[in-house]
Amino acid sequence: QVHVLESGGGLVHPGGSRRLSCVVCGGSLTNTAMGWFRQAPGKERELVAGIYRSASNCYYLDVVKGRFTISRDNAKNEVSLQMNSLKSEDPAVYYCNGLRIWPPEDEPPFWSWGQGTQVTVSS
DSSP states (O other), X not given: OOEEXXXXXXXXXXXXXEEEEEEEESSOOTTSEEEEEEEOTTSOXXXXXXXXXXXXXXXXXXXXXXXXXXXXXXXXXXXEEEEOSOOTTOOEXXXXXXXXXXXXXXXXXXXXXXXXXXXXXXX
16 A cells, blocks of 8 residues: 655744655655645645656745745655745645646545644744
8 A cells, every 4th residue: 555654844943944755655656746735733734835747847835936845756756845944834744645637736635645744933
């Protein structure tokens, strides 16, 4: 059974950086567009960044454009999210998953949700 494993979260100061990683286990992400999502307390889960299967095209939520960069390494079955200039509105549990269609729309995820990784921004 395919599952995703996110890592890299932690406590970051405002303006700081963090790099999240996601590994797909038991399957391959080579032919799958991938996305990073986040869910803050009391809010719905939202897609913050997506990357097409060939990495030829990316999507970013407006509020993270210019600060977050998504990348993928198909050989390692891994997708990453580099987060810079972190703000007080960025804390959340971050999840990765496959995207069923491109450009991304509000569709069920490709696989079951993993545990996610918590990002906290605090001085």
